[in-house]
Every structure is written in C-alpha cells, then in structure tokens.
Amino acid sequence: xxxxxxxxxxxxxxxxxxxxxxxxxxxxxxxxxxxxxxxxxxxxxxxxxxxxxxxxxxxxxxxxxxxxxxxxxxxxxxxxxxxxxxxxxxxxxxxxxxxxxxxxxxxxxxxxxxxxxxxxxxxxxxxxxxxxxxxxxxxxxxxxxxxxxxxxxxxxxxxxxxxxxxxxxxxxxxxxxxxxxxxxxxxxxxxxxxxxxxxxxxxxxxxxxxxxxxxxxxxxxxxxxxxxxxxxxxxxxxxxxxxxxxxxxxxxxxxxxxxxxxxxxxxxxxxxxxxxxxxxxxxxxxxxxxxxxxxxxxxxxxxxxxxxxxxxxxxxxxxxxxxxxxxxxxxxxxxxxxxxxxxxxxxxxxxxxxxxxxxxxxxxxxxxxxxxxxxxxxxxxxxxxxxxxxxxxxxxxxxxxxxxxxxxxxxxxxxxxxxxxxxxxxxxxxxxxxxxxxxxxxxxxxxxxxxxxxxxxxxxxxxxxxxxxxxxxxxxxxxxxxxxxxxxxxxxxxxxxxxxxxxxxxxxxxxxxxxxx
Amino acid sequence: xxxxxxxxxxxxxxxxxxxxxxxxxxxxxxxxxxxxxxxxxxxxxxxxxxxxxxxxxxxxxxxxxxxxxxxxxxxxxxxxxxxxxxxxxxxxxxxx
Amino acid sequence: xxxxxxxxxxxxxxxxxxxxxxxxxxxxxxxxxxxxxxxxxxxxxxxxxxxxxxxxxxxxxxxxxxxxxxxxxxxxxxxxxxxxxxxxxx
Numbered sequence: 263x264x265x266x267x268x269x270x271x272x273x274x275x276x277x278x279x280x281x282x283x284x285x286x287x288x289x290x291x292x293x294x295x296x297x298x299x300x301x302x303x304x305x306x307x308x309x310x311x312x313x314x315x316x317x318x319x320x321x322x323x324x325x326x327x328x329x330x331x332x333x334x335x336x337x338x339x340x341x342x343x344x345x346x347x348x349x350x351x352x353x354x355x356x357x358x359x360x361x362x363x364x365x366x367x368x369x370x371x372x373x374x375x376x377x378x379x380x381x382x383x384x385x386x387x388x389x390x391x392x393x394x395x396x397x398x399x400x401x402x403x404x405x406x407x408x409x410x411x412x413x414x415x416x417x418x419x420x421x422x423x424x425x426x427x428x429x430x431x432x433x434x435x436x437x438x439x440x441x442x443x444x445x446x447x448x449x450x451x452x453x454x455x456x457x458x459x460x461x462x463x464x465x466x467x468x469x470x471x472x473x474x475x476x477x478x479x480x481x482x483x484x485x486x487x488x489x490x491x492x493x494x495x496x497x498x499x500x501x502x503x504x505x506x507x508x509x510x511x512x513x514x515x516x517x518x519x520x521x522x523x524x525x526x527x528x529x530x531x532x533x534x535x536x537x538x539x540x541x542x543x544x545x546x547x548x549x550x551x552x553x554x555x556x557x558x559x560x561x562x563x564x565x566x567x568x569x570x571x572x573x574x575x576x577x578x579x580x581x582x583x584x585x586x587x588x589x590x591x592x593x594x595x596x597x598x599x600x601x602x603x604x605x606x607x608x609x610x611x612x613x614x615x616x617x618x619x620x621x622x623x624x625x626x627x628x629x630x631x632x633x634x635x636x637x638x639x640x641x642x643x644x645x646x647x648x649x650x651x652x653x654x655x656x657x658x659x660x661x662x663x664x665x666x667x668x669x670x671x672x673x674x675x676x677x678x679x680x681x682x683x684x685x686x687x688x689x690x691x692x693x694x695x696x697x698x699x700x701x702x703x704x705x706x707x708x709x710x711x712x713x714x715x716x717x718x719x720x721x722x723x724x725x726x727x728x729x730x731x732x733x734x735x736x737x738x739x740x741x742x743x744x745x746x747x748x749x750x751x752x753x754x755x756x757x758x759x760x761x762x763x764x765x766x767x768x769x770x771x772x773x774x775x776x777x778x779x
Numbered sequence: 780x781x782x783x784x785x786x787x788x789x790x791x792x793x794x795x796x797x798x799x800x801x802x803x804x805x806x807x808x809x810x811x812x813x814x815x816x817x818x819x820x821x822x823x824x825x826x827x828x829x830x831x832x833x834x835x836x837x838x839x840x841x842x843x844x845x846x847x848x849x850x851x852x853x854x855x856x857x858x859x860x861x862x863x864x865x866x867x868x869x870x871x872x873x874x875x
Numbered sequence: 876x877x878x879x880x881x882x883x884x885x886x887x888x889x890x891x892x893x894x895x896x897x898x899x900x901x902x903x904x905x906x907x908x909x910x911x912x913x914x915x916x917x918x919x920x921x922x923x924x925x926x927x928x929x930x931x932x933x934x935x936x937x938x939x940x941x942x943x944x945x946x947x948x949x950x951x952x953x954x955x956x957x958x959x960x961x962x963x964x965x
Contacts, residue, residue, distance in 0.1 A: 478813030602945030
C-alpha cells in the first residue's frame with residue numbers, strides 16, 4: 263500500500279466501516295433505545311398501573327414463587343427501580359437455560375398483586391438485540407457484535423487520523439452540496455460526540471471481556487470456576503441438603519441490606535435452592551445509586567434471615583471494570599443525563615448512517631456509467647435503504663404488534679419479536695424492488711407513517727392514549743408517544759427532502775441524472 | 780479522491796496481521812499481565828483484559844499504517860514476542 | 876443549573892466558531908482581524924472551561940464530568956446547526 267499514512271488510514275476506515283456499518287447501525291439504534299428500556303417496558307404493559315412499593319412487590323413475588331415454584335433451582339426477582347412500577351419474578355428449573363428461565367416470568371405491582379399483563383419482552387428485547395442479536399445462539403451473537411465493536415474501535419482511531427482538520431471543520435455543515443454534505447454530517451456526528459463514541463465502544467468491549475478475552479483467566483487459574491470462586495469469595499453456591507425449611511420474611515433481609523448501603527434501594531433478589539434448609543438469598547444493590555455496577559451483593563441464610571459474611575472486596579482494576587460497565591449501561595444516570603446519553607446515541611446512529619450513505623455518494627460520481635452501477639454498488643445502496651429506514655420501521659411494527667396482537671395467543675411475546683423482523687424484512691424486500699431513489703422516499707415515508715400510527719393505535723386500543731396521559735400527568739406515557747411523533751416527524755422530513763431533492767451533478771450529461779442518495 | 784486499491788496479496792497479509800496477529804498479541808499481553816502484574820490475581824486478570832482491546836486496536840492500525848506488509852509482520856513480531864516470552868517463562872518456571 | 880451550563884457552553888462554542896476564519900466568512904460575511912479572532916477563541920475556551928467547572932461544582936467530579944461531556948456535545952451540535960443555517964441564508 264503506497265501513499266501517505268492518511269491514505270492508508272482512509273482505506274482502513276472506509277472498508278472497516280462499510281463491512282460492519284449495517285450491523286453497527288443496529289447496535290447503535292437498539293443501544294440507544296436501551297437507555298429507556300424500563301420506560302419502553304412500561305408502555306408495552308399498559309395493564310400495570312399504580313405506585314411502586316419495593317417491599318410489598320418483593321413479598322408478593324416471593325409468595326407467588328412459593329406457591330408455583332417450590333422445587334426450582336433458583337428464583338429471581340428484579341425489583342422496580344425509581345423508573346418502573348412493578349417487580350418481575352422468574353424462576354429456573356433444573357437444566358434450564360437462561361432464556362427458557364425467562365419463559366416463566368410474572369409481574370407484581372406495588373400492592374403486591376400479580377398482574378395479568380400482556381405477554382411481552384418490552385424494552386428488554388431491544389436491549390438484548392443490542393448485543394445478543396436474535397434467532398441465533400447468544401454466544402454467536404455476542405461474538406459477532408464483539409467483532410463489530412472491535413472494527414468500530416479501529417474505525418474511530420483511523421477516522422481521527424484520516425480527518426486531519428478535525429478542529430478546523432468542527433462546526434462545518436454545508437447542506438445541499440451532495441457528497442460534501444454527507445461528509446460534513448458524518449464528521450459532525452463523529453467529532454461532536456467523540457468522547458461518547460470512544461467511551462461506548464471501549465466499555466462495550468469491556469462489558470463482555472470475559473467472553474472475548476478469557477486468556478488471562480486461562481493463564482492464571484487452573485479452571486474458570488476457580489476464577490469465579492476467587493471473585494465471589496468463599497460464599498459460593500450452596501449445596502442441597504434435601505431437608506425442607508421455610509423461608510424467613512424477605513422484608514427483614516431487604517431492610518438489613520438497605521441499612522448496609524446507607525439507605526440505597528436493593529435492585530435484585532436471587533434465592534438459590536428455595537425451600538431447602540441450605541437456601542441462600544442474595545440481594546444486589548440497585549444500579550441507580552452508583553456509576554459502578556458490579557459487586558455490592560449481600561447474602562443471607564434464607565431460613566434465618568441472618569446476613570452472611572460479606573464477599574471479598576477487590577482492588578482498583580475491579581472497580582475500574584465496574585465503573586466502565588456502569589458508564590456504558592448508564593443505569594446510574596438521572597433523567598437529564600439519560601437524555602444526553604440518548605442524544606449522543608442518536609449522533610452515533612447519524613454518524614454510522616451518513617457514513618454508509620457517503621460511501622455510495624462518493625463512488626457514484628466515479629462509476630463508469632452512473633445509470634448502470636455494478637453489483638457491489640447496488641448492493642450497498644439497497645442495504646442502506648433496507649437498514650436505515652427498514653430497521654426503524656421494524657421497531658415501529660414491534661410497538662404496533664404489542665398493541666394489536668390478541669392477548670391470549672400462545673408465544674405472544676415471541677410473535678411481537680417476529681413482527682419486528684417481519685416489518686423490517688418486508689420493507690427491505692420492497693427497497694430491493696423499487697428504483698433506488700423512489701425506494702428512499704417511500705421507505706422513509708413508510709417509517710414515518712408507522713411511527714405516526716403507534717400513538718394512534720395506543721389511543722384506540724388502551725385507555726392510556728396521549729390525551730388522557732397528558733391530563734393525568736403520566737410522564738412516561740406522554741414521553742413515549744411524543745418520542746414516536748418526533749421520530750415520525752424526523753422520517754417525514756427526511757422523506758420530503760429525498761423527494762424534492764434536485765437531481766445531483768453527473769459527470770457526463772446523459773439520460774436522467776441520478777441524485778446522490 | 781480515489782483509493783489506490785492495494786495488491787491483493789499485500790492486502791491479505793495486512794488483514795491477517797491485523798485480525799489474527801492483533802488478537803493473538805492482545806491475548807498474549809492479557810495472559811502475561813494476569814501472571815506477572817504484582818497485585819491481587821483477579822485484579823491482574825481484569826487489568827490484562829481491559830488493556831487488551833487497546834493493544835488489539837493498536838496492532839490493527841499498525842498493520843495498515845506501516846509502509847509494507849513485510850514491515851507489518853516485523854512490527855507484529857516486535858510487539859508480540861515480549862509478552863509471549865514472558866508468558867512462556869512464567870508457565871515454564873512456575874513463577875508468579 | 877443545567878440550563879446555565881448549557882448556555883455557558885453554547886456561548887463558548889459560539890465565540891470559538893466566530894473566531895475561526897471559515898465561519899467568519901460563512902456566518903458574518905467578513906473576516907475579523909487576527910487579534911479579534913484570538914480574543915474570541917480565548918473567550919470561547921473560557922466559556923467551555925466555565926461550563927465544565929459549573930457541572931463539577933453541581934454534581935461532583937465523577938458525575939459532573941460525564942454530564943459536562945454530554946452538555947458540551949449537545950451545545951456544539953446546537954452551534955453547528957445554527958451556523959449551518961446562517962451560512963446557507965447568506
């Protein structure tokens with residue numbers, strides 16, 4: 263590769279970016295929605311109303327589990343944080359995997375009652391899509407997303423080297439100038455949120471580093487389980503005694519945990535070997551109080567409710583890892599900061615999308631015959647429409663399916679997820695069949711209509727439409743519907759711009775010139 | 780600006796150095812740090828893991844920044860041998 | 876205090892933007908003297924620093940710096956969009 267450093271870095275940036283661009287867009291879009299995971303879940307379960315009461319819902323969940331899952335291996339209760347109302351309980355039978363384990367989930371409201379809410383995976387589906395993908399084994403998904411994140415890290419470094427006038431161009435956005443405009447927009451999305459992009463990519467890798475880079479564990483420990491024991495301390499997994507013993511009230515254990523954490527709320531309860539005399543209750547601190555997300559778990563003997571010796575504390579590296587994971591997930595973030603996270607996430611989406619479009623805008627002018635582009639070019643062009651408009655369309659159909667699918671049907675939650683991919687697939691197929699310029703206009707108009715339909719269908723199918731929510735001051739439902747309308751407006755604007763855009767410059771005056779897409 | 784597409788063999792060679800060489804080097808550093816860093820062992824493991832991604836990225840960028848594919852291989856060796864040697868010594872000698 | 880941080884950062888970025896040759900031509904239509912540009916840039920950096928310090932005073936060093944980076948990003952975006960709009964008007 264001859265030429266300057268900048269040229270070879272431009273080469274690396276272009277191809278590393280293109281190869282994983284579509285996947286990275288999926289990761290950015292779903293990751294951005296994940297900052298409002300709890301709120302999305304609340305919107306998707308309109309049956310759950312009322313105020314949060316942590317202790318009452320925890321006790322309600324334990325009562326339900328004692329009636330329905332006495333012999334299970336483990337119970338889990340996700341307690342409501344300040345952003346949600348209900349606790350979610352689920353259990354694991356012997357031999358079940360994590361995902362099956364979520365199959366028997368139930369919701370408990372602040373009065374301690376199990377709510378018959380519609381079967382949905384809510385915001386959690388989009389959150390898992392962010393790093394597990396869907397329809398494929400979880401470990402594959404994580405590796406694929408990990409490779410994409412590594413490409414992203416390399417693309418950021420090479421992009422910074424390529425873009426030498428990074429500060430001279432800091433505020434530059436020249437609109438209506440074809441390729442120039444896409445380059446400006448791409449630079450702007452990248453440079454303005456550069457601290458966020460670097461942080462989110464690196465910490466994303468750190469989040470799953472035990473999957474991606476386990477070789478330190480291999481080198482330092484005979485077995486992975488030795489490492490896990492060293493992390494968790496002597497307080498390992500309990501062994502089954504076979505004797506049945508009742509469990510002490512959960513409220514007392516929650517109070518002890520809270521006292522230990524200077525009043526901070528517990529966030530998660532796990533009961534290992536419930537009903538057995540050796541059962542252990544583990545309570546993990548809620549994630550809203552601290553940037554650090556790992557650790558801070560206390561264990562209790564389930565039968566006596568007495569606190570066991572606290573787990574070992576680890577050094578600076580463990581804290582660093584914990585804070586990095588915390589920064590990535592943003593669970594600690596108060597509402598205003600959460601919106602700043604979303605703004606940065608949206609800039610990331612814009613950076614990836616404009617980068618993908620830029621690839622075609624740049625090459626269109628160099629095509630031997632712009633009216634008959636080669637197969638590779640056409641593939642990129644179509645995949646761009648299919649992803650940039652298709653994925654958001656799919657997410658809208660996911661929300662619509664949540665309101666429109668009958669509540670009693672089997673595998674309802676799975677069908678909501680299927681709706682996302684059916685919606686996405688249909689629009690992608692459509693984009694393949696239309697002339698590309700029409701495909702952009704029509705796909706984005708379709709996305710706008712779909713997002714417009716979400717609050718409308720919500721108002722028609724539930725009693726919690728935008729107007730009643732406004733009157734009751736229901737912030738979550740108002741914000742959700744308004745976000746749908748804002749997204750609809752964004753896509754409508756984009757469709758309108760694509761439709762009335764003047765035909766772009768062509769290298770040779772021949773036939774109808776194609777615009778820069 | 781048109782990108783000068785590099786010769787296929789040179790490109791393949793660089794891609795290999797970046798993808799495979801980069802991962803192997805990062806893994807070697809992670810493993811060597813886990814055994815050699817003078818701190819609590821879980822912490823040494825964690826430090827190695829956190830640092831490894833920066834090392835991987837640096838090797839990947841290096842593979843395309845240097846003037847020829849041959850140099851990329853040389854630099855890979857220069858970067859990768861120390862941790863590999865340190866790891867070998869510690870596993871053989873049972874140190875750390 | 877968040878609006879104050881945002882306003883300080885927006886003022887800072889505006890000054891920085893107007894201190895740059897290209898943006899002077901695009902937004903103001905004229906070029907300012909080298910001295911005026913230097914002063915605007917200094918003013919701009921002061922604004923950004925003030926915004927960062929305010930965020931840290933408000934939320935402490937850890938949470939404050941995360942907030943500050945987010946606020947700076949949002950402010951820079953605002954200034955860039957306004958500058959782009961003004962430049963295209965001319």
